[in-house]
Amino acid sequence: MNSLRIETSNLGKNLGNRWVLRRIDLRLEEGEILGIIGANGAGKSTLLKTLSGLLHPDEGSYRIKGSMASLLEVGTGFHPDLSGRENAFLRGALLGLSRAEVRELLPVVTEFAGVSDRIDEPVKYYSSGMQVRLGFALAAHLPADVLVVDEVLAVGDAAFQAKSLAFLESTWRQSARSVVYVAHQLPQVRRLCDRVLWLDQGLIRMEGPADAVCDAYAASQKSTTPEWAEPERRRGQGKVRATALSIQEQWVTGGTAKLQLHWKEYAPSENLDLRISVESADGSAISLWSSLQSGKSIASSQLEAHLTLSELGLSSGDYLLHLRLFADGLLQDEVLGASTLTVGHGLWKGLEYPTPRPMALQSQDWN
Amino acid sequence: MSSVREVTAQDPWWKPQPDSAKNARRMALAFARRDLRLRYVQTQLGWLWAVAQPLILITTLTLVLGRVFALPAEGLRQFGLNLAVALPGWIWFQFTVSQGAMSLVANQALVSKAAFNRSALPNSKAIVGFADFLVGSAVVALGLLLIQEAQALALLRLPLVIAYTALASLGWAYALASVSVRRRDFLAVLPVLLQALFFISPIALPSANFAPVGWGIFYWLNPAVAMADGFRWAWLGWDVWQPAHAISAASGILGFVFGLLALRWRSRRLSEFL
Structure with a gap:
């Protein structure tokens, strides 16, 4: 096939008498973005290093068509005494560009990184944020046919990360560039990648459309019954400490959902705020439930509280609940990962809600 | 027309990558430029040091060694000539070997993260050293002009000697850099070894006047013998050659081939060691 950019066949790498990568067959077409996910030590970096030519395969072969640039750790490696x-x-x-090509790219790159007016200063006078932004901007604007990148998005502050993600989404997806992208944050993988490869102990565990593979991976990651930390090791002042969070029956989208919370009282308070924050299994914040929002004050002597959600606004999927108890605005107790939650399939306002991912749903009125 | 890179586990270790020559040239220039930029950062005199260094060395060595050997005025002049024409070449040689040997280890963060032709790092040191050599040679040329010693026709031989110096020093740099990736012992003793090499090489005196008794062929295995006498042959037009010089020259060129192969062999597993 003409547009095939990367093809590996039975690729394997043996390091220290252990196969850290084995039987890797992958194909990447022109313009395709392939995400690589997997736990630490699953072989992601080894695969990238092999494709970039840093490691020589011990088994099998690979073939790369077109110019290739490999970016491992874009934010580091600048020389402090040299100018930007x-x-x-x-x-x-290092990335295969001539000086003329860099000169041409530079205005756009420095503009994107927000360092235009300081580009002739030594990098040691840059903030660390500026350095990683410059590194990322350079990497993101590379004209190579094939890009092999490791965690490029894990740099900069939240605003820059959002800007970077949006930029990659629009540029990478619309260009003929092929990208092999390793990331730990599933939401980014879902947004950026067409296909995802899940590596597990050096082998391909699953390959397919981004959402399907990410869902399967997220499901494999969640532990079934989370262990709570000892009360004295938890954060908070400790006037009250939670003892149990129980979810009753199976929750379904749009249905009525109930949970119960129990705590111990160590010092009285008339004004408790019980908060439960909801995250998707891959770590994105979804929603927050707070007893203060219901307008009722809860006294610590009550020792338990019941929450009823009459129309559960969560799509089907897996979630994680974090628990925080406040008294008069001060944190008393915190249980991270207090419970997992699986929301089953159900109708939202009598209709199928068109999302395959865990997310908060909102009643709407369109005219 | 786009390039295709095809790698299989069975590829022999000496097989070159398709675009590696172009890659090596570009990277060597980029690294050399970096080093030259950094060279005189935060110095007052900056590039004047490049001129001052060879001048100071030639003058002190001539005066000190001339005093040691109690040379008369004419002898001192001959001695100074011998030293001055060989010294920039020697400085370049030892710079390339010492810096080149360290270059892979010193840039390990880069080497373990980016795939580029590994010879680029030692090569960049040779380029930086060559810049110094040019400055030093300009000083020598000026001096020779002043005392009317330069042989215009013989100067055409200079490129040949320069090429030989580059090859001979790079061979050692490649080999030592490859070894040092795993065993750094050589890096620790290298300055001493190079100092010793200076004393057993005919830098201050031509090999005709300076060949230790009883060393036999071992004296001629030193590639710096052909280099130092070569510079006298080129600058001053002296006919310095003896048949044994062929051994020295061959050792320099074979050393280059050996170093090149050593580096290529080491390159394949470089990222696993650094």
């Missing part, structure tokens, strides 16, 4: 511009030339050379 000189560092960009050096980095560019």
Whole structure:
């Protein structure tokens, strides 16, 4: 096939008498973005290093068509005494660009990284944020046919990460560039990648459309009954400490959902705020339930409380609940990962809600 | 027309990558530029040091060694000539060997993260050293002009000697850099070894006047013998050659081939060691 960019056949790497990568057959077409996920030590970095030519395979072969740039750890490796511009030339050379090509890219890159007015200063006078932004911006604007990237998005502050993700989403997806992308954050993988490869102990565990593989991976990650930390090791002042959080019956989208919370009282308080924050299994914040929002004050002497959600606004999927108890605005107790929650399939306002992922749903009125 | 990179587990270790020559050239220039930029960062005199260094060395060595050997005025002049034409080449040689040997280890963060032709790092040191050599040679040329010693026709031989110096020093740099990736012992003793090499090489005196008795062929295995006498042959037009020089020259060129192979062999597993 003409548009095939990367093809590996039975690729394997043996390090220290252990196969850290084995029987890898993958194909990447022109313009395709392939995500690689898996636990630490699953072989993700080894695969990237092999494709970038840093490691020689011990078994099988691979074939890469077109110019390739490999970016491992974009945020590091600048020379402190050289100016941003000189560092960009050096980095560019490492990535296969001539000086003329870097010169051409530089205005766009520095603009994106927000370092235009300081590009001729030595990098040691940059903040660490500026350095990683420059590294990322250079990497993201590379004109190579094939990009092999490791965690490029794990740099900068939240605002820059959001900007970067949006940029990659629009540029990478619309270009003919093929990308092999390793990331630990599933939401980014879902947004960026067409296909995902799940590596487990050096082998391909699953390969397919991004959402399907990410769902399966997330499901394998969640522990069934979380162990709570000892009360004295938890954060908070300790006027009250939670003892149990129980979910009754199976929760379904749009249905009535109930849970019960129990605690012990160590010092009285008339004004408790019980908060439960909801995360999807891959770590995105979804929702927050707070007893203060119901307008009732809860006294610590009550020792238990019941929450009823009359129309459960969560799509079907797996969630994680964190528990925090406040008294007069001060944190008393915190249980992270207090419970897992599986929401079953159900109708939302009598209709199927069109989302395959865990998310909060909202009643709406369109005119 | 786009390039295709095809790698299989069975590829022999000496097989070159398709675009590695272009890659090596670009990277060597980029690294050399980096080093040259950094060279005189935070110095007052900056590039004047490049001129001052060879001048100071030639003058002190001539005066000190001339005093040691109690040379008369004419002898001192001959001695100074011998030293001055060989010294920039020697400085370049030992710079390339010492810096090149360290270059892979010193840049290990880069080497373990980016795939580029590994010879680029030692090569960049040779380029930086060559810049110094050019400055030093300009000083020498000026001096020779002043005392009317330069042989215009013989100077055409200079490129040949320069090429030989580059090859001979790079061979050692490649080999030592490859070994040092796993065993750094050599890096620790290298300055001493190079200092010793300076004393057993005909830098201050031509090999005709300086060949230790009883060393036999071992003296001629030193590639720096052909280099130092070569510079006299090129700058001053002296006919310095003896048949044994062929051994020295062959040792330099074979050393280059050996170093190149050692580096390529080591390159394949470099990221596993660093």
